Each structure stands twice: as structure tokens, then as C-alpha cells.
Amino acid sequence: MRSNPTVPLRIWRLRPWSLNPLMRPSDRWESVIRSLIVVVLVLMVPVAGAIGTTTYTRTAEQIKVDNAAKVRVSATALADATRAPSSSPYHDGGYQASVRWVRAGAEATGTVAVEPDTKSGATVPVWLGPDGKPAGAPDSPDAAVFNGIGIGLMVLLLSGTVAVLLLWGMELVLGGVRNLRWESEWRRIARPIGT
Structure with missing residues (x-):
């Protein structure tokens, strides 16, 4: 018998609308922010594709015009x-x-x-x-392909970096909030040392 729940079950238990009374408000906020970041990252894939395609089209046209003049x-x-x-x-x-x-x-x-x-x-x-x-x-038309792919990947990389920084900042803030709450709860139930 397994002692640990499966990953999908653990993720399901972290949903923000969970009725579990042991789930702290900071855990709920963390779950909401993580969900929003995942949704935004998934939405950034077609956005990066559209930006890359636009860049490719513009670069290909510019290369065509420049090469025609040479x-x-x-x-x-x-x-x-x-x-x-x-x-x-x-x-x-x-x-x-x-x-x-x-x-x-x-x-x-x-x-x-x-x-x-x-x-x-x-x-x-x-x-x-x-x-x-x-x-x-004359420039090769392949340069437009590489330019479009590069810009699309750069958009994805930048959005991923922003997501990681947001997650890191969220962990710092919510971890600090949890530590402050634990400290205040501990002071309420524990006697001062030496008494």
C-alpha cells in the first residue's frame, strides 16, 4: 500500500476552493497565483507564435525588397x-x-x-x-526564418523568466507571512525559556 498520495491527488488537494480547514490563507493565495501563472504561460505560447510569425513576415519582405535593389x-x-x-x-x-x-x-x-x-x-x-x-x-531568405523563431523563443523565455521570478517572490512573501504567523502562535502556547 502506498503511504504518499499521487501527484494529481496532491495537486487537487491544493485547489484554492478546498474546504479543508487546515489549509492556510497563504496556501490558498499561493495556489491561486500558481494557477494564474500556468494559465498565462500557456496563453503565451500562441502569442509568441504570432509575434514570431509577424517578425518572420516583416523580415522576409524586407530581405526581398533589399535583395531586389542589389x-x-x-x-x-x-x-x-x-x-x-x-x-x-x-x-x-x-x-x-x-x-x-x-x-x-x-x-x-x-x-x-x-x-x-x-x-x-x-x-x-x-x-x-x-x-x-x-x-x-543578398541575404538568404533563411535569415527571416531564424529571426522569427528567435524572437518567438525570446518571448517565451522572457515570459518564463518573469514567471519564475514571480513564483520566487511569492514564495518569499508568503513564506515570511507563514513564519510570522507560526511565531505568533508559538508565543501564545509556549512558556518563555527559563520559566
Whole structure:
């Protein structure tokens, strides 16, 4: 025979509307707050999904617009590739070279990222933005997927963190209330030490 009740039975016994006279008011409040937090966390799942979907849609459209404005041209390297300056000691700046290209009959020059083995006179692909200046390669549509999933997971993580902090704060407050009540009850029934 089992000496301890099952988990579902213990949860059922903690319901706030229980008629058990041994259930303290702080236990009832704790049960109500825990129930509300569970309901809010369950409701946050579709909210996070909706936010992630909206982010994905907006990012995918932005990537589509940005990529449509970029044009690929062939440029000629004017010098060998050199190491690009890095903004951080933990990030490799890659390699860069000065290049020259012709677009719509106009010649232009600029410094772009290249492969490390690029030599002077080599043909280098360059992506130009709508202003005719070098821009990065077109972004992959997969970036929108990762952005949407990341934002959705971040919303879930933040709501879970807030829930844990609320539970922790509730435990501190209600634990303090219980301790004060136990202390006052103990003083009523116990004699002072030494008498």
C-alpha cells in the first residue's frame, strides 16, 4: 500500500476552493497565483507564435525588397588582398581590396571584402546597392526564418523568466507571512525559556 498520495491527488488537494480547514490563507493565495501563472504561460505560447510569425513576415519582405535593389557586377582588383581592420580582438575582419567596376557606362572604385588569395588584376564579384555603392551580398531568405523563431523563443523565455521570478517572490512573501504567523502562535502556547 502506498503511504504518499499521487501527484494529481496532491495537486487537487491544493485547489484554492478546498474546504479543508487546515489549509492556510497563504496556501490558498499561493495556489491561486500558481494557477494564474500556468494559465498565462500557456496563453503565451500562441502569442509568441504570432509575434514570431509577424517578425518572420516583416523580415522576409524586407530581405526581398533589399535583395531586389542589389545588382551584381564584375570588378577588377587594383591591389592584392590585405587583412581588413577588425573592430574587436575576437572578430576576424577578413580580407579587403580596392576594386574598379563599370556600371551603366560609369566607372567607379571602392574597397570591398574579397577572398584571401585575391591578386591584383583578378575579377571580383561586387554587389552594388541602389545608390551604386558596394553593398553586402543578398541575404538568404533563411535569415527571416531564424529571426522569427528567435524572437518567438525570446518571448517565451522572457515570459518564463518573469514567471519564475514571480513564483520566487511569492514564495518569499508568503513564506515570511507563514513564519510570522507560526511565531505568533508559538508565543501564545509556549512558556518563555527559563520559566
